[in-house]
Amino acid sequence: MLSRPAPSVLGRQGPGETEIFRLIPVVGLSYKSAVATRKAWDSIHKTWRYYTTQPLKHVGRFVRSESYGSGDGKTYTEFYDLSGQEVRLDYDYEGNTCLETV
DSSP: OOOOOOHHHHTSOOTTOEEEBOOOOOTTOEEEEEEOSEEEEETTTTEEEEEESSOOEEEEEEEEEEEESOGGGOEEEEEEEETTEEEEEEOOTTSOEEEEEO
16 A cells, blocks of 8 residues: 655645746736646645746736637637737646746
8 A cells, every 4th residue: 555645745845846826817917937847735725736846937917818719629828018028828738837926
């Protein structure tokens, strides 16, 4: 039988990791983005916690979002303004694209 670490260990940030969040962006606020490299179930709060070892990329102020298709073919994209340039953030299929408010 495999043993599992205690729930408090599973939800902890590991060495070199940053906790990131699946947020719904607010128009006008600035964000950084990264794709989660690990997720862990928090049994106390009954939610997933997301972590990345990648550097967070500043994407700018949130402008709008668009979604195309349906079912497995659905794509979701957010658009940001970074110093006058449009930044397009395409969400990954697995739902691991996360944001951090700047």
